[in-house]
Amino acid sequence: MMWRRHPEDERLLAFLTGNLDDLAQDRVERHLSNCARCRRECAEFDNALRVWEARRLEAPGELLAAVRAAIGEARPAAASAARKDHLAAVVGRRLISQSDGNELGVVLESFLGRHCVAAFRDGLNPEPPR
Amino acid sequence: MAVMAEDLARTRSRTTPDILALYDEHAPALLRFLLGVTGRRDWAQDITQESFLRLIAAVGRGETIDAPREWLFTVARNLLRDRLEDRDSSLNKRAKSDSSVNTPDEREADNAALRRLMRRLASPRELEILELRSEGFTYEETARILGIAPGTVGSLLARAIRKIRDALKREGRL
Numbered sequence: 001m002m003w004r005r006h007p008e009d010e011r012l013l014a015f016l017t018g019n020l021d022d023l024a025q026d027r028v029e030r031h032l033s034n035c036a037r038c039r040r041e042c043a044e045f046d047n048a049l050r051v052w053e054a055r056r057l058e059a060p061g062e063l064l065a066a067v068r069a070a071i072g073e074a075r076p077a078a079a080s081a082a083r084k085d086h087l088a089a090v091v092g093r094r095l096i097s098q099s100d101g102n103e104l105g106v107v108l109e110s111f112l113g114r115h116c117v118a119a120f121r122d123g124l125n126p127e128p129p130r
Numbered sequence: 131m132a133v134m135a136e137d138l139a140r141t142r143s144r145t146t147p148d149i150l151a152l153y154d155e156h157a158p159a160l161l162r163f164l165l166g167v168t169g170r171r172d173w174a175q176d177i178t179q180e181s182f183l184r185l186i187a188a189v190g191r192g193e194t195i196d197a198p199r200e201w202l203f204t205v206a207r208n209l210l211r212d213r214l215e216d217r218d219s220s221l222n223k224r225a226k227s228d229s230s231v232n233t234p235d236e237r238e239a240d241n242a243a244l245r246r247l248m249r250r251l252a253s254p255r256e257l258e259i260l261e262l263r264s265e266g267f268t269y270e271e272t273a274r275i276l277g278i279a280p281g282t283v284g285s286l287l288a289r290a291i292r293k294i295r296d297a298l299k300r301e302g303r304l
Binding site (some may be wrong): 010014017018044049055058059071078083090108 | 286291295
């Protein structure tokens with residue numbers, strides 16, 4: 001099936017960048033084979049894309065090296081802190097799940113607060129993931 | 131306690147992916163993206179570093195990250211958005227007394243005339259989409275990174291490309 005109207009710019013660009021499904025890609029291709037105006041439009045978009053991407057920046061080597069060194073230095077401490085947080089959450093969840101209604105549960109609630117205990121019991125992590 | 135020991139072992143095993151190998155694989159693209167959108171080396175450096183530190187922390191917390199490239203770009207883009215909002219807010223406060231508000235971006239900008247022109251003509255969102263496109267992300271991936279609909283990615287990319295095309299036409303290069 002052919003379009004009666006010309007495909008809009010968004011569709012031509014999706015065609016050029018491979019973001020259409022096979023059927024839509026095929027329809028645009030067939031339209032282009034019969035429409036000089038859209039072929040010209042497509043060629044202009046293609047050129048604009050190529051010019052832009054030809055000016056793609058290079059990641060400066062010295063910047064990459066500086067960040068790599070900083071991450072290398074910070075890695076053990078960051079990993080250790082995150083591991084401790086995670087383990088505390090695991091241990092907390094286990095203690096709380098085993099203490100529902102008993103004396104340990106009462107003690108935990110007095111330390112952590114009812115809301116925090118309920119969050120752990122429901123399997124929720126009170127810390128946002130990021 | 132045996133179960134806790136298993137938890138400990140599991141947690142340790144989750145921290146084993148080599149972050150520096152991931153860095154070597156993905157950091158150049160992330161830096162290019164951040165430099166392309168902001169033109170600022172200091173921001174690109176800080177945000178890249180912070181993104182990888184968050185990756186280390188996420189792995190340490192036991193999160194499963196199936197697509198680290200997309201994850202890193204999402205985190206970096208959120209950090210960038212926060213910085214842009216902070217900057218815009220402070221620029222708005224200074225705008226009445228300081229007429230050279232764009233100087234830091236211009237000073238740090240790369241030498242490519244078209245990129246400088248696009249930083250003036252395109253919205254930050256359009257620039258982000260152009261840069262993500264240059265890094266090979268699909269509309270779907272770009273939409274997830276930016277938290278918008280895939281259709282919006284197409285519309286904004288079309289708008290940005292029309293601006294490039296028109297600029298090239300004005301210069302007689304198209």
